[in-house]
Amino acid sequence: MGRILAIDYGRKRVGIAVTDPLQISANGLDTVQSHEVLNYLEKYISGEDVETFVIGLPKQMNGQDSESMQYIRPFVTALQRKFPQIPVVYVDERFTSVLAHKAMLEGGLKKKDRQNKELVDKISATIILQSYLESKI
Secondary structure (H helix, E strand, C coil): CEEEEEEEEECCCEEEECCCCCCCEEEEEEEHHHHHHHHHHHHHHCEEEEEEEEECCCCCCCCCCCCHHHHHHHHHHHHHHHCCEEEEEEEEEHHHHHHHHHHHHHHCCHHHHHHHHHHHHHHHHHHHHHHHHHCCC
């Protein structure tokens, strides 16, 4: 059984989370610059078996795609070209940043740490992945 890898794609940074090999828990992996993410994934996949990509799907409150999709779609196309053997699944990512901030607050992180956008992106990816895992139950 391979890992499931979640991606919270942004124009500047990409939060990445991954399951354990048994696909039981979601864990934050890293935050990388958007222009480096495909190379990062190539290195990661060369050492780990990844069976599915989960991509955060930004939606507006009315259910329509957000304008972020204009740069997420080309990324997903490039991802599928580079790793055609790994299926891509979209998961609604509404409120993940809010939930990430709430988790950081409840976790007792200081204000300076809660302002760390890289940490927010990684936690958001973890929330997206956890949501996907829960939907499979």
